[in-house]
Amino acid sequence: MLSYQHAYHAGNPADLHKHATLAALLALMTRKPRAITVMETHSGRGLYDLSGDEARKTGEAAEGIAxxxxxxxxxxxxxxxxxxxxxxAAYPGSPLVTQAALRPQDRHILMELHPQEHRALSTALRGTSAEIHKRDGYEGVLALSPPKPRRGLVLIDPSYEVKSEYEGVAEFTHRLVAKWPEAVVMIWYPILPAARHVAMVEGLKLPKTVDEVAFDLKGGKGMIGSGLVLINAPYGSDQVLRDTRALCRGILR
Incomplete structure (x- = not known):
């Protein structure tokens, strides 16, 4: 949805779960010299100011990165x-977390449809080799799959503002893996009291690793946890997930 802006939530516990796992997965995948491609369906602006009005309004970063x-x-x-x-006061979104991990031989492809977020993303990554597209993330990633280099990772991270997004993520993931079977796919989702994520995870009829954490945010009003699904998880991913929990001990449980 074009109404969603992540600046209100940057640096919260869910971001730590997602970004710590992403950073460590990419460190794992770039240990060998072979090039990789990283694509994102919903990139956001890439760089956030935790002293800005949006972040201060919610105070969520104080319960996460702080x-x-x-x-x-x-x-x-x-x-x-x-x-x-x-x-x-700066905090990196997933595009800049990824950019910090990639090497000159790697490829970085970002989708962001929201006009304001797209402009900010282009500014945040100015001077890098990142390929930034103002287009629907699902359509764009599918159109470019399989990419060259063919080894790589796709981050699927929509806002889930619309209930049908959960079903859409599962459908998209099956289509993506059919086109790019060797892709590592990382899906993030919020855990809310309505538990709509359960049907999505069960609907992913692919070998998968699921990692869910709980946290206290705004006294339990709204999001109560964060989930990740890894498809084609690389060897060593179990340690990556353990390291995320160790890093965020006392914040995630």
Whole structure:
């Protein structure tokens, strides 16, 4: 939906779950010199100001990134690089978390349909080799699959503002894997009291790894947890998920 803007939620516990896992997965996938392609269906603006009006209005970052201690984890390496360039209140979205992990031989393809978010994303990644498309993320990723390099990862991270999005994600994932069978697919979803994610996860008729965490956010009003599904998870992914929980101990459970 074009009404959603992630600036209100940047740096919250769900972001930590998603971004820590993404950063560590990419570190795992770039250990060998072979190039990879990373694509995102819903990229957002890429860079967030936690001192801005949106973040201060919700206060969600105070329950997430503000409680995290610096470590050598790949997510903190990305955050440190971003804050060196943009100040201590900066927080990277998934495009900049990814950009921090990629090498010159890798390819980075981003979809963002929201006009304001697309402009901000283009600014945040100016001077990089990222390919930024103002188009529907599902249509764009399918149109470009399988890409070259063929080894790679797709992050599926919609807003889920519309109930049908859950079913749509499952349908899209099956179509994507049919076109690009070797792709590592990472799906993020919110865990809400209505539990609409359950049917989506059960509807993914593919070998998968599911990781769900709970957290306290706004006293339990709204989102109560965060979920990830990994399709074609690379060897070592179990350790990546354990490392995410260790990094976020006391925030995620």
């Amino acid at each position: 409680r995290l201690d610096p470590t050598s984890h790949p997510l903190w390496q990305a955050i440190a690089a971003i804050r060196t360039a943009h100040g201590d």
